[in-house]
Each structure stands twice: as structure tokens, then as C-alpha cells.
Amino acid sequence: MTNHRIALIPGDGIGAEVLPPARQVLDVLGRRHGFGLTYTSYDWSCERYLRDGAMMPEDGLDLLRDEDAILLGAVGYPGVPDHVSLWGLLIPIRRAFRQYVNLRPVRVFEGVESPVRGARPGAVDFVVVRENVEGEYSEVGGRLNRGFPDEMAVQEAVFTRAGVTRVLDHAFELAARRGGRLTSATKSNGIVHTMPFWDELVAERAARFPRVDWEQEHIDALAAKFVLAPESFDVVVASNLFGDILSDLAAAVAGSIGIAPAANLNPERDFPSMFEPVHGSAPDIAGKGIANPLGAIWSAALMLDHLGHPEAAKEVTDAIAALLAKTEVRTRDLGGTATTAEFTEKLIELL
Amino acid sequence: MTNHRIALIPGDGIGAEVLPPARQVLDVLGRRHGFGLTYTSYDWSCERYLRDGAMMPEDGLDLLRDEDAILLGAVGYPGVPDHVSLWGLLIPIRRAFRQYVNLRPVRVFEGVESPVRGARPGAVDFVVVRENVEGEYSEVGGRLNRGFPDEMAVQEAVFTRAGVTRVLDHAFELAARRGGRLTSATKSNGIVHTMPFWDELVAERAARFPRVDWEQEHIDALAAKFVLAPESFDVVVASNLFGDILSDLAAAVAGSIGIAPAANLNPERDFPSMFEPVHGSAPDIAGKGIANPLGAIWSAALMLDHLGHPEAAKEVTDAIAALLAKTEVRTRDLGGTATTAEFTEKLIELL
Ligand SMILES: CC(C)[C@H](C(=O)O)[C@@H](O)C(=O)O
Ligand SMILES: CC(C)[C@H](C(=O)O)[C@@H](O)C(=O)O
Numbered sequence: 171m172t173n174h175r176i177a178l179i180p181g182d183g184i185g186a187e188v189l190p191p192a193r194q195v196l197d198v199l200g201r202r203h204g205f206g207l208t209y210t211s212y213d214w215s216c217e218r219y220l221r222d223g224a225m226m227p228e229d230g231l232d233l234l235r236d237e238d239a240i241l242l243g244a245v246g247y248p249g250v251p252d253h254v255s256l257w258g259l260l261i262p263i264r265r266a267f268r269q270y271v272n273l274r275p276v277r278v279f280e281g282v283e284s285p286v287r288g289a290r291p292g293a294v295d296f297v298v299v300r301e302n303v304e305g306e307y308s309e310v311g312g313r314l315n316r317g318f319p320d321e322m323a324v325q326e327a328v329f330t331r332a333g334v335t336r337v338l339d340h341a342f343e344l345a346a347r348r349g350g351r352l353t354s355a356t357k358s359n360g361i362v363h364t365m366p367f368w369d370e371l372v373a374e375r376a377a378r379f380p381r382v383d384w385e386q387e388h389i390d391a392l393a394a395k396f397v398l399a400p401e402s403f404d405v406v407v408a409s410n411l412f413g414d415i416l417s418d419l420a421a422a423v424a425g426s427i428g429i430a431p432a433a434n435l436n437p438e439r440d441f442p443s444m445f446e447p448v449h450g451s452a453p454d455i456a457g458k459g460i461a462n463p464l465g466a467i468w469s470a471a472l473m474l475d476h477l478g479h480p481e482a483a484k485e486v487t488d489a490i491a492a493l494l495a496k497t498e499v500r501t502r503d504l505g506g507t508a509t510t511a512e513f514t515e516k517l518i519e520l521l
Numbered sequence: 522m523t524n525h526r527i528a529l530i531p532g533d534g535i536g537a538e539v540l541p542p543a544r545q546v547l548d549v550l551g552r553r554h555g556f557g558l559t560y561t562s563y564d565w566s567c568e569r570y571l572r573d574g575a576m577m578p579e580d581g582l583d584l585l586r587d588e589d590a591i592l593l594g595a596v597g598y599p600g601v602p603d604h605v606s607l608w609g610l611l612i613p614i615r616r617a618f619r620q621y622v623n624l625r626p627v628r629v630f631e632g633v634e635s636p637v638r639g640a641r642p643g644a645v646d647f648v649v650v651r652e653n654v655e656g657e658y659s660e661v662g663g664r665l666n667r668g669f670p671d672e673m674a675v676q677e678a679v680f681t682r683a684g685v686t687r688v689l690d691h692a693f694e695l696a697a698r699r700g701g702r703l704t705s706a707t708k709s710n711g712i713v714h715t716m717p718f719w720d721e722l723v724a725e726r727a728a729r730f731p732r733v734d735w736e737q738e739h740i741d742a743l744a745a746k747f748v749l750a751p752e753s754f755d756v757v758v759a760s761n762l763f764g765d766i767l768s769d770l771a772a773a774v775a776g777s778i779g780i781a782p783a784a785n786l787n788p789e790r791d792f793p794s795m796f797e798p799v800h801g802s803a804p805d806i807a808g809k810g811i812a813n814p815l816g817a818i819w820s821a822a823l824m825l826d827h828l829g830h831p832e833a834a835k836e837v838t839d840a841i842a843a844l845l846a847k848t849e850v851r852t853r854d855l856g857g858t859a860t861t862a863e864f865t866e867k868l869i870e871l872l
Pocket of ligand 2 (some may be wrong): 257414710711741
């Protein structure tokens, strides 16, 4: 029997409440499809930071290196600056394991009302492919003349041919397998060094995918189009920062950030990939048992797909679709009163 | 009689179709309120670039220097790369005249249906204050190893204490005069050098405006909130890039990018300020006489306000509100069939 070693990092806030449901779902599918899953839990979090001065131990990345995949809950805690918590855990994992593709599927499910009128259930179904390890999220930069009137901060965005090309190829291949359409987010009219480079590389890679229809849109107009014509997208490819903005916006358009999943992929499989819901640690509802587990569960489905179980993954997304279309059970973010446990139980019934 | 010297730069595409309506409106108000307006037109555009190799003459900025204000239509033309057209005209004007505040009011008018369900007419009314001369839109950067596998592009975002402080103060003052609430866009969890600096300066300036309630939101979550809770904003302050994205998104939420206005302000009045609709040159509808003139007209109203005629400015926005609430006349972007001329005529009737 194939066995997959999964690292569980619940992290902070509702992270600890959404991972157990994901694990329940995974175990059902393992039994059904004949694969095993063994879990190791890591208590890396802001709480650990406040106790020990570090989000994870010094050999943290080495511990993860032999896992087959990582399932992460959420990171962030009031009082711990985000740039400390994120750059102490989430971002180093993305980078050390060259998870250069951040994949964020967006669907408006039947039974979920989008806040956007033009987003009909069933008709919005696209994927944001975000560059995940370079670009605007850069450690290069710093501060001059701290505290003086001439103080300044600089931050260098770095785009490499290799780094951009590999994520573009991933996006074009995905578009070729899906609806054959790709939209590239740019801002070459304002960000005049890196974005024209990005555009050139898009045009260059596009030549290798003659059957993919592609276009580019400036990020400002594209954000507007997510609201005006959300049904018009198939694959959207974007830099680290633009992908971050677009995928959160898309999750809102899809009706709940609580549903949206993310995969941080190392396509070459040299290192483990990481799967995490798009939502954060949500300190306001943490500890109440009312968080929406679907973001984590859908992320677990992306993990199954990556581990070589696409049928099992599809059973999960089908069950999510059925749960939303055919039942009235809903967590609070979706307008209902169900607890995390009740919502999960209903989903498992439908699996 | 006070006389104001206005530079008109129609630019490209529909730019030439929306400035004459704005001028008609300005002239009505000048007569009514007893001030004069003299206009100088400048044919600076992509057409000029294709003919003469430059968007504007070498002494272009000097020509504008003595004007009291600049009214710009739109810039951009298929075949001329955006970074050429924009950095040859729009951006140099913003920078040379230290128009460091880009002000973008957002309203959902009665009679306009927002694409966002939660944006009730009358209930959405906020202003995006965008830093307009530094930040991510920087000339600092370039390309290494062009054409080789190790090619890379870098772009340096530069934030100065003076540059950030002055736009924050403008935003806080505006919030103090309006609803007393300010939201600062950040991304200090990802952009770890410049954005924590921005956040520090926000906290520092906030201390001088104890009656303004302020908060900060990460740009990804904030973009989502523009869709989920557009009624919750009063003043939103953002960096050059984030303000660009948020204001286009907000214009879409408001029901038509054709209505949205912008003011590029030099608050010290050392140099002329520039007023321009948020929409672009729209080559697809250019020359048909169907463009929505309200973005340009509302921009002209912002200009009147800046020139010391707040009552006249208010008459314009009141007439726009009445046009949309009380008549069925609409340009195509608003679901109607009226031409630019018909829409303008009706507005002037209501003035
Ligand atoms: C055209 C472009 C350079 C410009 C900008 O990004 O500043 C425009 O989008 C705007 O918002 O005025
Ligand atoms: C928390 C933050 C650093 C992170 C990001 O911007 O990458 C998050 O917003 C995400 O999208 O995964």
C-alpha cells in the first residue's frame, strides 16, 4: 500500500480548527482508495514564537524535507507583527522547497451567493496561478537615515528569466488542459523595468502554446474585470504580489474566503509541496468552533491530486459542490449557523 | 473678474470626445459664478509621438508651468507601448509638478446599479487618496544579461519619509473633514522593507489626528473588502501602486469606470494640478461619439474646487446625481443609448 507522510502545521487561530476536518476527509479517502497517510504534527506558530523566540526550530526545514507534503492551517496572531510570523514560517517554506507555483482555484458553487451580481453559480470557474518565490516579495532592500527627516526605505523587486518562465509554462500547460485561455496580469505602464520583462516572457512562452488564446491586462483594469466579468476567465497568471491581490479578490467574488484553497507547488517534486486555505487565522472567531473547514478540505484535495490521486481529489470537490448545492447546512461565513463539526460531518456523509 | 488659465490636453482616443463636454460645463459655471476661463489646447498624444517621436515637445513642461490647472483626456494608443506613452506625458507631469496627491472620489449614485450587491446607491461614498509620485512607480532599476538564461530585471520601490508623510497628512485632514475614518492599505507581511515603514508613518501621523479613527488592512484583504463591504469606507490612503489598483476596482464597484474622476494635486500650489477621468482612451469606442463624459466633467468639478470655487463644483456633482437619479438618459456603459452630446446636453439642462 502506498503511504504518504504528511506534515500538519495547524499554526494559529482557526488553523487548529480546520486541519482536523481535513484529516478526517483524507482518512476516508485513503481507506476507500487504498492508500495510507501518516501524519506528523508540528506546533510551529506565533504562540511558539512568543514562548521560544522563533516560529519554528532551527532545523525546522530539515524536519519537513522528508515529508511528502505539508498541510498548513493559518499563521498570524495579534501582537506578533505579520512580517515576523510569515517570514519565520510560511515564506521560508515556500522558498526553501522551491514551491514556485501558487495555485488558487476559484469557483462560485451552486448554492452560494456571490457578492457580485454577474457571478452566476456554476459559471465562474478559473484558476489563479501565482509566482510564489521571487518578484515583489524580496528580502533585498532596507532603510536609510532611520528616524531623520531624510529617512527612506527601498525594496527591490527581482524577476529572473528562469523564475518567470517556469511559472508561465506551468500556467500555459494548465490553460492547455483546461479551457485554452490565459490572462496575464501586468502593470508595464507603471512598473517600467520588471513588468515589460514579464510581458516579453509571456509573449515568448505563448509561442510554444499556439493553441492557448492569451491576453494581458493591467492589474488595475484586471481587478475591475474580476468584478465586472468574473465569468470570462480560465487561467490567470500573475506575479507574487499581483497574484496575492487577485486571488483574495477572487475568493471574495466566489462568495466566501472560507472556501478558497491554495497549493504551493514544487512541480519537480524535489521537495514537499504545501497546501493551505487562503483564509487567515481569524482571531475574531478562533476557539469558537465555527470556522468554515472547506478551505482546508479543498486544499487537502489539491494535495491528493498532487500525490497522485486525482479521482479521490475529485470526490472531495464533488462532495463540496453537493454540500453547497443540495443542503442548507452552512457555517456562519456562508450565512448559516452550523459549527465546523456539523459542516464536516455533513460533508463526510456526502462523500 | 478672476480668470483661470486652463491647459487642455485631450490626448488619445475618447480623450478628445470627453473634454469638450467638460469645457461646456465649465463655461456655464464661469458665467454663473463670475469667473473667467481661458483655454490653451495642446495636441500631445500618441499620434504626435508617431509623427514626431515624442509625446510632447522638449519644453512641454515649461509651457504648462504657468497654467493654473491642466485638464487631461486620456493617453494610450494601440501600437504605442504604454510605458512609452505614459512615461512621456502623464507621469512626467505628475512628477515635475509634484502632484503627490491623487484623489479619487467613489460614489454609487442613485440610478446606477453597482455590479456589487452590497453597494447600495447613495450608501457608498468614499475617497481613495493615492500617493502619486514615488513608491513602486520608480525609474530606478533595469535589466541584466539581456537575452541570456540568467537574464533578470530589478525594480526598486522607493518610499521617503517626506513623500509618505505629506500624502498621509492630506488623507488624515480629508478624513477629519469628512466622516472621520481612515483606512491605510499595506502589505507589510509580504513587502517587508517599504510597507512596515509606511505603517510606522501612518501610526506616527495618526497621533496628530486623534479624532480620526484609523485602521490598516493588507491590500489583498482590502481589495476583497471593496467587494464585500464597499459601504464601510470613508478615506482610503494607499501607495502609488496600491492606490492605482484600489481606485480602478472602486470605480468598477461604483457602477461605471466612465464616471470616475481623478485629481492630481499639488496641494502647495507651487505648480499646476492636473485633472483627468480615471477611464483610458478606449480605442474600441473612440470616434463614435458615445463615450461617457461624466468622468471628465466630474474631474472638471474637482478642478473648480481646487481653483477656489467649491459651490460651483458642488453644483456639478449635484447635477450629475440628478441626471442619474431623475432621468433615463444614459450612455452605453451605463446601459443606455444616449450619445456623448445628448448626455451632456441633459446634464447642462439640469445644471
Ligand atoms: C496609465 C497608468 C500609468 C496610470 C497609472 O497607473 O498611474 C493609470 O492607470 C492611472 O491610474 O492614472
Ligand atoms: C500572509 C501573507 C504573507 C501571504 C502572502 O501574501 O503571500 C498570504 O496573503 C497569502 O496569500 O498566502
